[in-house]
Amino acid sequence: MTNITAIEVFPVHLPMIRSFSFASGSAGKAGGKAPHVFVKLTDSEGAVGWGEGRPVPGWSPETLETVTSTLRGYIAPAVIGLPVSDRWGVHAAMQRALGRGPSMGQPIARSALDMALHDLLAKRAGLSLRAFLGGSNERNRMALSYTLTGHDRASILEEMAVGQAAGFLHFNFKAAVAPETDVEVAETVAEHSASGGFVWADANQGFQLHNARRVAKAFESIGVDVLEQPLPADQFEQMVALRASTSIPLAVDEASVGPADFFRYASRGLVDYLVVKVTRSGGIWPSLQQIAIAEAAGLPLLVSGLTDGFLTKMAVCQMALAYGFAGPAALNGSQFTDESALFPRKSEIEYGGSVHLTDAPGIGVEPDETALRAFTA
Ligand SMILES: [Mg+2]
16 A cells, blocks of 8 residues: 655635625635635655645634644644555544644644545545445435525525525524524525425524523424524533423534544434534544444434535535435535636536536545645635
């Protein structure tokens, strides 16, 4: 087996085409810049794999600068020379280099490396990533969820019409940003969703317990399908209290970084779904462990990403489809960032509110390296 010989890191800024705010901060403003960090991994026979991280300062502690310096200064020296097949060994080396704590540190940097490694391995095997991970090329379509950014009935109706015209069935909205209109927004989304549409509320840690209880009660009667991360990510005991007072399906996102985090919530019966988010969770390898915990606990999946780029979106779709999950996936990067220079053929794969995977080996897409250099931060 070949070894990892080179890791190139490309910190880039992609253009934001729409503003996006949530309870804990913002992913950027229209006309602004979205930080992404790409990784190109090369092995001793010249095979190449690509990975990507999308740090959103304020959503998590990582930034463009920390992802770049962590990869260049700590992860690369720790993993260069290791066999490319050794994902366990690569993650153990990253853990040693970055240190172990109550949760996983620097998951977005780890994820970019892990994704590149999986891309390379699947390409070497001549398999699509989903086939490489144990799935079938036959399962190839992921339904996306459209992200609504408005906080009143009129703007929600307008946005839903745009989403529905583009082929979307599922919708997610950001609660706790304008708490006084959360119930009005939920009612509007539920009322105007087509049959089979999944109504997904994400509070991004924005409620205190008393508000979370009030909103959960209202959402429950409206028929909201899930309330994600209602409480601050470090308030575990408040989730215990909320769970005891509502039967609305609950999920965590920011609170579930490493597999042990999710195990804690699942084993206490506090969550009804695993929200798979590869960048948040340190890559594909540790995300597979979260999926195994969810399967053992009998919990279904959801998929999301915080304006993750197209490469990550493809990787996550490949991984979730390997486990039979076909949506909804709140992988909303295309609504907010312009990646057309990096992925000029994106619209052949993502259209009609779905991602249509090909059978190409690996993740299935690569960024244009010349364009990547042009966007260097
Ligand atoms: Mg979320």
